[in-house]
Amino acid sequence: MLVDYSPVSRIVGRLTGPGKRLGVAIGAAWPATVLVVAIILVWEFYTRHSGIKPTTLPAPSRVLQQIIENRQALIDNALPTIAATLSGFALSVASAFISSILVDFVRPLRRALFPVFIISQTLPLVAIAPLVVLWFGFGLLPKILLVALVTFFPMMVALVQGYDSTDKDMEWLLRSMGATRAQVFLKARLPSAIPFFFTGLRISITYAVVGAIFAEYSGAAKGLGIYMLSAKNNFRPDLVLAAVFCSALITLVLFGCTVLIERLSMPWEQVRKDDRK
Amino acid sequence: MSASRLSLRHVAKRFGALDVLGGINLDVAPGEFVSILGPSGSGKSTLFQILTGATTPGAGTIAFDGAELTDxxxxxxxxxxxxxxxxxxxxxxxxxxxxxxxxxxxxxxxxxxxxxxxxxxxxxxxxxxxxxxxxxxxxxxxxxxxxxxxxxxxxxxxxxxxxxxLTRTSMQQWLERMWERHRWTALLITHDVREAVFLSDRIYVLSARPARVIREIAVPLGRPRTVRDLSAPEATRIEAELLDALLGSASPELA
Missing domain, CATH: 3.40.50.300 (P-loop containing nucleotide triphosphate hydrolases)
Incomplete structure (x- = not known):
């Protein structure tokens, strides 16, 4: 156990119950918060005293001011990005789930499909994104497809690895009870994959937002990607950074959601962690 | 033994070049607690794989309640x-x-x-x-x-x-009491000699691979049993006999 002298953890030590849990969360977040604040302060100091032009590097305070002034435009452009991210991600998770089951039940399929999936991961997004937009237009569809393309493989690999992590004794036990292949899958292999699934989910949700922005960058009517592109073309790095801030915020919120869902769907893991304390 | 619940005759199994079971003969009567004692890696678990249908025997017959065990x-x-x-x-x-x-x-x-x-x-x-x-x-x-x-x-x-x-000993005592009460027909695999003596009606000792039954010993101790019964002369004699059989088979180079 690490000795923690931080003021927050000293206060947390005196709390109990749900207050304590919240306190622990704050306690865990404070080093990152301090680091981010420090970086912003250095950045602010540098832009004020080095004489660098705001069209090259705007101060964080200027970016914040732009966020407030352009909040309506930012929200209008963030909404399609969120929509593309979520629908693309949903498509990706659903198809990864279905194909992982197929691959689990039909072994030869695994050998046939995995090379294709690996190749799909080597396609450079820079080259593929404009093509997908060319084929499917400026609407939502090409964005959904690109988000699905970048997130499908990590989800698929996570699920297949999860199935394979199943305790062999557990499967033997189920077979000895007369379980069918489908029962073994539902009662042992699928639950064994849950932790892997959430690891995959956390990794690919961050890819998903980047994928959506990339797709918009290659051509869209609205969205943070196209907003960044036109801000850049107008020599407004402050607006580019304002949009970057929005995309980071979206990613963080979505990441937080996956962590929350993970906790809710694995109560036994929570019990284990609480007992360790 | 005419009314065996389970009866194995010359059951053998090899995995590729590895000869695991070299013809096992074994009987378990209804309501009997039988142990299989063997050195580690002697294929004891393979026997259970065969019985649970996880693998098929290479040779031999298995009868359950007098009928050949197919499923x-x-x-x-x-x-x-x-x-x-x-x-x-x-x-x-x-x-x-x-x-x-x-x-x-x-x-x-x-x-x-x-x-x-x-x-x-x-x-x-x-x-x-x-x-x-x-x-x-x-x-x-x-x-x-x-x-x-x-x-x-x-x-x-x-x-x-x-x-x-300590937990093991208390679990063995507990299992003995449970068995008294329910009289399950049971086959136990173990490499713990005292456990086998304490719990069983009969004990089979397996040799190292390829496993064969090298010794079969009845445990005529009364029931219910307590840990103290293990220090009875009858029990210590059986224990010594089992150990001899096991050590003789497990490491012939040391004998």
């Missing part, structure tokens, strides 16, 4: 070496796993398990997850999951092998 489904309740409890299931849901596979409705399954919770020392822990239990309790959940399947015979694969010495 082992529904005959045996098996308890694997590590408890194999599902961490995502609560105690009660782990216990009813076998009934669930059989298609017994959830409520009915819970109703059948409920009266046994007390005997198994699990009352009040139904809603706990396995990670919240001690090693001994986990084994009791695993054994409960085994016996509630209501099969004609129990197959126990080194059930207490992973426990510390």
């Amino acid at each position: 082992p489904a529904g005959k045996f309740a098996f308890m694997p070496q590590r408890d194999a409890l599902m961490p995502w299931r609560r105690v009660i849901d782990n216990a009813v796993l076998g009934l669930e596979v059989q298609g017994v409705p959830r409520r009915e399954a819970h109703r059948r398990v409920a009266p046994l919770l007390e005997q198994f020392g699990l009352a009040g822990f139904e809603q706990h997850y396995p990670s919240q239990l001690s090693g001994g309790m986990r084994q009791r959940v695993a054994l409960l999951r085994t016996v509630v399947q209501d099969r004609q015979m129990l197959l126990l694969d080194e059930p207490f092998g992973a426990l510390d010495a």
Whole structure:
């Protein structure tokens, strides 16, 4: 156990119950918060005293001011990005789930499909994104497809690895009870994959937002990607950074959601962690 | 033995070049507690793989209640070496796993398990997850999951092998009392000589690979048994005999 002298953890030590849990969360977040604040302060100091032009590097305070002034435009452009991210991600998770089951039940399929999936991961997004937009237009569809393309493989690999992590004794036990292949899958292999699934989910949700922005960058009517592109073309790095801030915020919120869902769907893991304390 | 529940004749198995079972002859009568004692890696678990249908015998015949055993489904309740409890299931849901596979409705399954919770020392822990239990309790959940399947015979694969010495002894005592009460027909795999003597009516000693039965010893101790009975002259004689048989077969180069 690490000795923690931080003021927050000293206060947390005196709390109990749900207050304590919240306190622990704050306690865990404070080093990152301090680091981010420090970086912003250095950045602010540098832009004020080095004489660098705001069209090259705007101060964080200027970016914040732009966020407030352009909040309506930012929200209008963030909404399609969120929509593309979520629908693309949903498509990706659903198809990864279905194909992982197929691959689990039909072994030869695994050998046939995995090379294709690996190749799909080597396609450079820079080259593929404009093509997908060319084929499917400026609407939502090409964005959904690109988000699905970048997130499908990590989800698929996570699920297949999860199935394979199943305790062999557990499967033997189920077979000895007369379980069918489908029962073994539902009662042992699928639950064994849950932790892997959430690891995959956390990794690919961050890819998903980047994928959506990339797709918009290659051509869209609205969205943070196209907003960044036109801000850049107008020599407004402050607006580019304002949009970057929005995309980071979206990613963080979505990441937080996956962590929350993970906790809710694995109560036994929570019990284990609480007992360790 | 005319009325064997389980009867193995010349059962052999090899995995590729590895000759694991070299012709096993073995009988278990109804209501009898029989142990198989053997050095590690002697293919004891392979025997259970054959009986549970996880693998097929290379040669030999297996009879169950006098008829040739073609489909082992529904005959045996098996308890694997590590408890194999599902961490995502609560105690009660782990216990009813076998009934669930059989298609017994959830409520009915819970109703059948409920009266046994007390005997198994699990009352009040139904809603706990396995990670919240001690090693001994986990084994009791695993054994409960085994016996509630209501099969004609129990197959126990080194059930207490992973426990510390003290917990193991108390679990053995507990299992002996449980067996007194229920008189399950049971086949136990172990490499613990005292455990075999304490629990069994009869003990088979297997040789190192390829495994053969090199010794068969009846344990004429009365029941119920306590740990003290293990220091009776009869018990120590059997223990010594078993050890001799085991050591003689396990490491011939040292003999």
